[in-house]
Amino acid sequence: MKVIISGGGTGGHIFPAVAIANELRRRQPDAEILFVGANGRMEMTRVPEAGYKIVGLDISGLQRRLTPQNLLFPIKVMRAVRKAGKLLESFRPDAVVGVGGYASAPVLLAATSHGIPSLIQEQNSYAGLVNKLLARRVNKICVAYEGMNKFFPAEKLVLTGNPVRTEIATGDRAAALAFFGLDASRPVLLVIGGSLGARTLNQATAAALPRLQAAGVQVLWQTGKLYYPQAQEQAAPFAAAGLHALEFVQRMDLAYAAADVVVSRAGALSVSELCLTGKPSILVPSPNVAEDHQTKNAMALVKHDAALLVKDSEAATRLYDEALALLQDPARQQQLSANVRQLAHPEATSTIVDELLKLIKTRS
Numbered sequence: 001m002k003v004i005i006s007g008g009g010t011g012g013h014i015f016p017a018v019a020i021a022n023e024l025r026r027r028q029p030d031a032e033i034l035f036v037g038a039n040g041r042m043e044m045t046r047v048p049e050a051g052y053k054i055v056g057l058d059i060s061g062l063q064r065r066l067t068p069q070n071l072l073f074p075i076k077v078m079r080a081v082r083k084a085g086k087l088l089e090s091f092r093p094d095a096v097v098g099v100g101g102y103a104s105a106p107v108l109l110a111a112t113s114h115g116i117p118s119l120i121q122e123q124n125s126y127a128g129l130v131n132k133l134l135a136r137r138v139n140k141i142c143v144a145y146e147g148m149n150k151f152f153p154a155e156k157l158v159l160t161g162n163p164v165r166t167e168i169a170t171g172d173r174a175a176a177l178a179f180f181g182l183d184a185s186r187p188v189l190l191v192i193g194g195s196l197g198a199r200t201l202n203q204a205t206a207a208a209l210p211r212l213q214a215a216g217v218q219v220l221w222q223t224g225k226l227y228y229p230q231a232q233e234q235a236a237p238f239a240a241a242g243l244h245a246l247e248f249v250q251r252m253d254l255a256y257a258a259a260d261v262v263v264s265r266a267g268a269l270s271v272s273e274l275c276l277t278g279k280p281s282i283l284v285p286s287p288n289v290a291e292d293h294q295t296k297n298a299m300a301l302v303k304h305d306a307a308l309l310v311k312d313s314e315a316a317t318r319l320y321d322e323a324l325a326l327l328q329d330p331a332r333q334q335q336l337s338a339n340v341r342q343l344a345h346p347e348a349t350s351t352i353v354d355e356l357l358k359l360i361k362t363r364s
C-alpha cells in the first residue's frame, strides 16, 4: 500500500499528518508513506524528524498586497501541479491525504484529476482556503467540529475529531521533570505560543518572570524561532530558579507531562492536545487568524468550564494574575482537568485511518 500525505506550513497541519502516518504504519507496517510539503516551510525539517520521507514543492501563499511574487503565483501553481503530477505517476499512491496548507493544493488537484482516492483532514471549525476549494473534488472530509456542512458537501463529511500523536498523552512526570532539569517540589507552568510562537504571550511572559520567580513557579516558555534570541536573554537571569526559554519543544509529551498548568494559543491541535492530556489551561486566542477561529476553538472548551480564556488584548494586564491564581488553586486545576478530558477524541486518528483504508478498498 502506498499513501501520499500532503500539506503543512505550521505545526497545526504537520503534526496531525504525522499522527495519521503513525497510525497507518502501526496497522500496515509495510505501507509506503511519502509526505509532500512546501520548500522552506517547517514540514521540511519536522517530518524527517518524525521518521518520514518528504518531497518539497516550490509553492507559497498569495501575499495580501500586490507584489512581484503575486504575479508569479499562477506560474508557480502550474509548475507545482505539474511536479505533483509527475510525483504521482512515479510513486503511484493508492490514496492521497491533504491536511491543509499550501502543498496540499497542487497534490490534491493532481490526484483528483488522476482519479486517485483522496481525503481531507480539516482541523478547525472554520475551513481553510485550500480545503474549501478542493472539497468538491475529494472523496472524504474528516472534520473536528459539528456544522462543517457550511463549508463542505454534507455527504462527504465524517466527524472524527483531530488526530493527535499518541505519545502526547503518555509522558511520565518524573521523567519529564528530569528531562527539563526541573524541581519536583515546585509547580511548573508551560507556555506554548503555537508552532511559530506568539508575540503577545512572549511579551507578557517576559514581563512576568520576576513575579513567577517570587512565587516559586518554574516555567517552560516556548517562544518560537523568531522571538527566541531576545527571550533567551530575558530568561537567562532566571535559569537557576527553573525558568527556561525554549525555541521549539520537540518532546511535547514531556512538556505536557511536566506541566501543572498550561498557557497557550488556541490553535486546533493545541486545543485537542490539552483535551487528551487533561491539562488545566488558560487560552489566549490569536487575533490574527481567519474568522477569529481560535476564539471558536477556545470557546468549545470554555463553555464546558474546561479552560479559562484571556483575550489577546488583555494578556499584558490579566494573563499572569489568572495564571498565578490557577497555579495556587489545585482544586480548580482538578475541576478544569476533569472537564477538559471529557472533550477529548482519543479515537480520532484511528477513525480517519479507517476511512482512508475504506477508500482504498473501494477502489481496488
Ligand SMILES: CC(=O)N[C@H]1[C@@H](OP(=O)(O)OP(=O)(O)OC[C@H]2O[C@@H](n3ccc(=O)[nH]c3=O)[C@H](O)[C@@H]2O)O[C@H](CO)[C@@H](O)[C@@H]1O
Binding pocket: 010, 011, 012, 013, 015, 016, 123, 124, 192, 193, 194, 195, 196, 222, 247, 248, 249, 250, 252, 265, 266, 267, 268, 269, 270, 271, 273, 286, 288, 289, 293, 294
Ligand atoms: C497562527 C496560525 O495560523 N495558527 C494556526 C495554526 O496553528 P499552529 O501551527 O500553532 O497549530 P496548533 O496550535 O493547532 O498545533 C501546534 C502543534 O505543534 C506542536 N508543537 C508546538 C510548539 C512546539 O514547540 N512544539 C510542538 O511540537 C504542538 O504539539 C501541536 O501539535 O494551525 C492550527 C491548525 O490548523 C490553527 O488552528 C491555528 O489557528
